[in-house]
Amino acid sequence: MQSEILTVVVERYDPERDKAPRLVTYRVPRQEGMVVADVLLYLYEHEVPDLGFLWECRTRRCGTCAMRVNGHPVLTCSEPVREDMRISPLEGLPVVRDLIVDRQELQERLAPWAGETLDGSGKDARILLEPGEIAHYRALSECIDCFICDSVCPALAENAKGGPQFAGPRRLIRLEAQVQRRAEPLPWLMYAAQSNPSLCTRCFACTEECPRELRPAEAIGSLTKRLYDRHELDPHKTAHITSFxxxxxxxxxxxxxxxxxxxxxxxxxxxxxxxxxxxxxxxxxxxxxxxxxxxxxxxxxxxxxxxxxx
Ligand code: SF4
Ligand code: SF4
Ligand code: FES
Structure with missing residues (x-):
């Protein structure tokens, strides 16, 4: 039998006050059909007016509400509540406050190509997709920028230690989508090559955790193969592939x-x-x-x- 009251542990952090995150336990009345975002809204409205968290659409479209529940990254606007929840911010990104992470640095990695037309004309040559290809392309282009894939990516975490920079699954799945729909994909492939897709460890964590089931690891595999086939990758970075x-x-x-x-x-x-x-x-x-x-x-x-x- 479900309890009437949910016990929720929230990881809280105020950079002006705390040296490290602290765990605070709250009790929240359970409601029919409650999701994790409802718990946070209840706390904000009734108990903790300074609780930091983000949400916008509540329909799994905007990606802002991504957090971890009991260590597992989820979209909190659609994640059903459970007993004994611990709610934490996404891992791997700097925490701004409580459950809000700083997405700016990773977001800027979409530059310089985000929103750009490459020939400066405002038009870009595109190809017509066959009916059978549309579902595959839509799957790639339906990324909602939740950053869950980036947050679980060990190759991206390695960037902090210096060396060649891996742009992360979120950027690379978009590049693969661009390459697929362009009649002349070479400029996009050049951006992809600069993103060092061969540094992906093929751990598939991004594919396992993507709430939209977009399979970023497979998209990166496809992008890497295109670059490899066209000899667009630095031979030193592909030496392990060739040797393997x-x-x-x-x-x-x-x-x-x-x-x-x-x-x-x-x-x-x-x-x-x-x-x-x-x-x-x-x-x-x-x-x-x-x-x-x-x-x-x-x-x-x-x-x-x-x-x-x-
Ligand atoms: S498969 Fe590659 S991109 Fe995906 S999480 Fe693992 S290392 Fe990162
Ligand atoms: S690929 Fe999936 S996990 Fe990554 S940002 Fe897009 S929707 Fe989120
Ligand atoms: S609030 Fe927009 S995806 Fe959850």
């Missing part, structure tokens, strides 16, 4: 030693010796593998078949 493919074609086995040599060169591999010794000490160093796996010919036949179809 060669390795699978050779023996249906990922040869991690050769992967390192292909990416860094024989001299460059020397810098990994201390790390390799540490791994050896902890028995984490992969064993060298020579020859082919038992299923090599089956795997190679499948790859060949896929190649013929693409």
């Amino acid at each position: 493919v060669r390795s699978i074609l050779r023996g249906a086995w990922l040869d991690e030693f050769r992967l390192l040599v292909d990416i860094y060169g024989i001299v460059g591999v020397a810098k990994f010796i201390p790390q390799a010794l540490r791994m050896l000490r902890h028995r984490k160093l992969p064993k060298p593998h020579f020859g082919k796996t038992a299923q090599a010919s089956d795997i190679q036949t499948i790859l060949q078949d896929l190649d013929n179809r693409s």
